[in-house]
Amino acid sequence: MIKQALLGEFLHEAENTRKLLKAIPDSALDWKPSEKNWTTAQLASHIAEVYNWYESTFNQDVFDMGAYQYDKGDISKAENIVAKFEDNVAKAKEVLENSDESAYFNEWRMEMYGNVIFPAMPKIQVIRGFLYNHLYHHRGELIVYLRSTGNKVPGLYGPTADDNM
Template sequence: MIKQALLGEFLHEAESTRKLLKAIPDSALDFKPSDINWTTAQLASHISEVYNWYEGTFNLDVFDMGTYKYDKGDISKAENIVAKFEENVAKAQKVLENWDESTAMNEWKMEMDGNSLFPPMPKIQVVRAFLFNHLYHHRGELVVYLRSTGNKVPGMYGPTADDKF
């Protein structure tokens, strides 16, 4: 039951993420709002990478960031970022579909070099915060990046100012 609810949200939000990533023109990839921010390409790559964390979150009780291999792929073109997203989202969907939801309340933690990066918490809380809400936060940032570069933003929860009524 939990899995079906998460899967419904996952599929809906993956489509919204897809629309947003496809709205990025190559001309905006190097934009960053300040010296401390990522470029559009780096931010979009990070959004795509979140889907690569499903295996370590759903199927492990300890996610070791010390051994995790970040694979952003070639971020020099927006289409490459979308392709990496498609690869990662397909894997994430399979992980979610095959997840044993009886583990939802298992204690989960993230470590690096034996040190806990976050306090341990129930896996379902990690799924909602670390995977889902984290992604939505970064999508919001990407919307600001697109607007700041004069680009249109696709509707994700209804029409945007760019849509004709």
């Protein structure tokens, strides 16, 4: 039952993420709001990468970020970021569909080089916070990036100011 709820939200929100990533023009990829921020390409790539964390979150009790490796590929074109997203979201969907609901309350933690980054908490809390909410946070940032570069924003939960009513 929990799995079906997670899967329903996952599918709905993956479509929203897809719409947002497809709205990025190549001309905006190098823009960033300040020296402290990522470029649009880096932020979009990170959004695509979050889907790569499903295997480690659902199927391991410890996610070792020190050993984690990820090939973001060529992020100089928006279509490459979308392609990486499509690969990652397909794998994440399979992990979620094959997950064992009885393990959702097992403890999970994140470490890096032996240091605890996320203390032990139930996997379901990590799934909602680290995978889902974390993604939504970065999508909100990406919307601001798109607006700041004069680009249109697709409606995710209804129409936007860009939609003709």
